[in-house]
Amino acid sequence: MTIREFEFRTGLFRFFVFGSLLCLGLALFDVQVRCGGEYRDLANRNRIRLLYLEAPRGDIYDRNGAVLATSRPSFDVFVIPEDFDGKNAEFLSGVLGLKKEKILSKINHPKDAPFVPVLLKRDVKKAVVFKLEERKPELAGVSVEIRPIRFYPQGTCASHVIGYLGKISKREYRGQEDEGLYRFDDWIGRSGVEKIFERELKGEDGGKQIEVNSQGRMIRVLSERDPRPGSDLALTIDSKLEEKISQIFGDRIGSAIVLDLETGEILTLVSKPNFNPNVFVSPGEGTERGRIFKNPSSPLLNRGVSTGYPPGSVFKLVTALSALDTGVVPPGKRFFCKGFFRLNPRSRAFQCWRDGGHGAVNLFEAVEQSCNVYFYNVGSRVGPDTLSRYAHELGLGEAVELELPNVFPGVIPNREWKKKTYHDAWYEGETLNFAIGQGYVLTSPLQILRMVGLIATEGNLPEIHIAKTGKKTKKTRKPVVRVESIRLLKKAMTRVIQTDRGTGQLARVDFMTMAGKTGTAQAPPKEPHSWFSGFFPYENPKYALVVLIEHGGSGGFYAAKLAKEIVLGMKETGAFDSVPGAGGANV
């Protein structure tokens, strides 16, 4: 660049800089001097107000269109501090039932702008609204606004699936401040589908910028944006069946889930104890909220999905499959059960649940009678890594991809896992515990249900859903095992219920053939967890069911009995009306 060109360019640069500054000066002159009077006037009177137009949150329906969550109008009392006369605090205190000091401290909060309405009380009764309206001329700055409040018409029904709302936290609010989707006192989904589908359900608030006169009445709308209501959501849950099973489950602690094997839809997900989600949005329910949070049996925990239990004998299905599929133990081979098992003559005795032993049992009898000694033999022959591989094939140790938060992934140990977690070698005794679903193994009821579903459908299970999102349903990953192995396993499972030596015979019903497995998972020092999982009708599987009773005692007794009640309940609500092989269509 020549010196001349450089000088030309710096000259142009300089001209641009100072020219722009001059333009800014002129713009400031225009705003401050020419139009300054107008703006000063606007500033002095503070005539511009903001009105929020809250977007109604989307409704949640069950599979038949019954409303599970909606919005109802709530009368909320607001005060604009700048317009409020302190003399009226006494009257407000009487009508609203708030302490006068509390009202004044809310109104005179120094951090808030005096023209932004302050919420005094949410969801007041109609009578209170009338009292306020009567005195309206004297009550400057006080207004009643009708705003939507979340409402769950069916109360506790499917509470763990729906979830609940909570106030947005300071951190969450700051995280989205730029986007401006939420206001500082806004509600946000805290669990269940209310949390997972928060974005869709929430919608987008709108608002108005208005100019008011000196009495605070609107003169004109300066600008306005309509709210975009949230989208509705349909669940796969059948609320009638849900309520029915919830009643049958009663005060027991645990979970029961019913899965439609043809569609992969969850029809019922009961977790007990449950809670009433209305409590979290209604003012004046603070003590009840506190009770829920402090309750030692944690009612907010979704026991079907978000936590794990040792599966106990239900896990023997995995052990049996590994025997069948690897061919290490042929199905006809018998092992003799004398009530206990020793790895070698000097090792300790691993007990069978039946003191006298089962005698010589093959695979079918072992599944039927849940013989520990048989599975100790299988386990010690296939080893922990093979057991672990088959458990993963059946989806244990793998989180279920479901439209719910906090899905528990489960624990399926193997040699490597033990080394990483405990820095210790795997002991052979642990293989025996592993083979009967004790020791390190943890599974959620939902995982057991998926496993039984995979067995029932011989690996062709649709992906499990709890919300109807309109997306094309995929398949659950097909286990890499031979179909014949699964068919033999199914045959064994039907003996559990249909024979008089079967541990699950208490679940038997007279109108169809069922298949399943019981489990009694040791959980010392308390009573063992009681499991049952099965599918039905056997010939043409339509439903799978899992029942878990926390510290419920013997699975064959309590869980199987409860399962029968649930199946009868399902029949009552018409679940088998068009199901062949279940006293339905072909009768």
Add this chain to the structure above:
Amino acid sequence: MFNFANWREKVFRGFYWPLFYTAVIISLVGVAAIFSASRGLPGDYALKQLAWLGVSILTLMAVVRIGYRTLLGYSYAFYAISIALLLVVIILGDMHLGAQRWIEIGPFALQPSEFAKIAVILTLAQYLGERARNRYQTKRFLVAFILVSFPMIFILKQPDLGTTLIFIPILFCILFLWGVRLRYLVVTSLFALTSFPVFWALLKGYQKRRLLVFLNPNVDPLGAGYTAIQSKIAVGAGQFFGKGFLQGTQNRLRFLPEHHTDFIFCVIAEEWGFVGSCLILMLFALLFIRMIRVIERTTDTRARLITAGVVSMVFFQVVINIGMTVGLMPITGLPLPFVSYGGSSLVTMFIAVGLLISIYKDRSIF
């Protein structure tokens, strides 16, 4: 051993005092405005800003002591470090919910996008200044473009639209004074105009709203639209002489968000009126006069390019920030240099001034 006399000699001999004083005076005006703006807010913002001014001045001296030539030698390293810091910000942002522009170190919040500006100016000056303009110009041009685009992408991801956009005029000014053929700049501008839809699609909903509000206030009546009208009211309400120090009401009633950072000029305009606003503009004009003088005193191309980068950085931030308060520019969220509250911004500005003083001194040796 630390030799104080030697140090003083190296820093203050041939020191460009007028530029230094102007920067300090503007910063002190800023401290006063922050004091007024932050009344009633918890935290001593004005005092903190004063402390930051002290830190900034010490940093400036360190920069002068080291000298711009040495710093240029490390420019690629600075570039790499600032890219790394920007990545850290993005990772932290993913861990927290949503927006994150700072790295918190104890009580301090470091804003790497501020320092990235200096790193980019140094890198561009080093790269272009070392290379003659009459050969391979297309290649030089493209490399400069790529050097700038990395930090821009990361800052846009934070998301900080204002700081992202400030890199474009910096690049253009540096290229312009390097002597790039004008048709390159024209073609690039046309290209930028035609690729606007792509850029638009990359923006988040609220960022689009803020830009659209500039054209149509109905787009966001409760957010940016409201801020725009309230800031204009605040500025206009100052009228000719202003309401007087600490007398501003727009500010007291908290109609404006960020009044001690991005909207600090509203506070000055409301309380000190047109007279005060003009005084600020004149102080900035004086600053630019002194900065541009540095270009003329040096023959080192790299030094000229640094100066061009620094002037354009400060200048465009001033124009965009003040322009946004009077409705001439969309609300993008850029601090007013030297004035807005914020340690990273202030230190960055003083590093920039330090570079110019070092260039000025260097010339005086000959």
